[in-house]
Amino acid sequence: MTQDFNDLVFTCIDETLAEVVGVTIRDAIYFKEGRRTEDLSRHIKGLFAILEKTLGPGLTRAISLTIAKRLYSELHISFAEKPNSDFVDYVEEAKRQRT
């Protein structure tokens, strides 16, 4: 079940990044990030650190919200934006609501 959830998060990240910044940039960012780890939150933190360096905090936040909205939509749970939450918080919240 956890594996399914992690796969869904990875798919949301993959597809959203491809549709927002294009496949070329997405793949280049993945390449710079290195091998995907099994630890989801560590993977997300590493990925968003590179995104911030590349796209800046403004666009990175908008992308993280976009991915979060997509994840919640796929899980059929309602999304509410919280001022001090980052993407990891949204993922944890989604996992909690799902179980």
Added chain:
Amino acid sequence: MLDKSLSQVVPGEHPGRITKDLWLAGVLAVAFAAFYILAQSLAQELLVLSTDILFIAISGVCSLLGLLVVRRWGFKGKFGVAHLGLFLVVFLWFLGETVWGIFEVVLRVDVPYPSIADVFYLAGYLPAFIGMEQFLWFFRKEFTPQKLAVAAFSGLAIVFSSSVVLLYPLMAESADILTKLFDVGYPLLDDLLMVFAVMMAMILRKGRFANDWLWIALGMLLHALADIAFSYGTLTGWYYSGHPIELFYVYGYLALGLGFAHQTRSLDGTA
């Protein structure tokens, strides 16, 4: 594969809004052309005044839209630096247009070229180059020989056009060396900016920002064509302030403005 497409979750720009923008750009393009045609019948002083005001206004609006992009996405990160560079180029061109207007309308200098206005026009290129170069260098490994060839070909077309148009008058006319340097320099600098913008569009291909960069590339292309025509006109002596050839500049600002406006709305629905 996800159940819902991105557009269903975060709509970004509404398709109706894009159509509305294109219509607006089309209407404005026709209106500016009509304005230039009608203005030709005005007295020279009025023609200069009205076209100078138009240039200051359109470059001012363009700067404002560039600023909104920086405000929306910030100026940090490689992409942010590219946005900041683009805002600075249009803002410095706006200052250049204002200084040009002051020279013509207040100081009564006929076609102030070269002048202090050129300092602002030229200064704009530097931040734009630095901004886009930072982003492109970061992703340099993604440029295949085919992509580089497409970008280089688009640039060479302008270099070839400017060589064909400007080579003979540059050799035949007796302008000073600084003027001749500017005559060659402006189209080449615009050309380089256009190539960079094409490369940005290529690397962001199929993403939500790709079309915005194509508009920006079109804006730079129109500026390059305008500069070639301006250089040819001033060298051969047929250019006067308010000449319809200036429409290339106006349309260039229009395309840049459209690119900026779309960039602010690429992820509408997010904070």
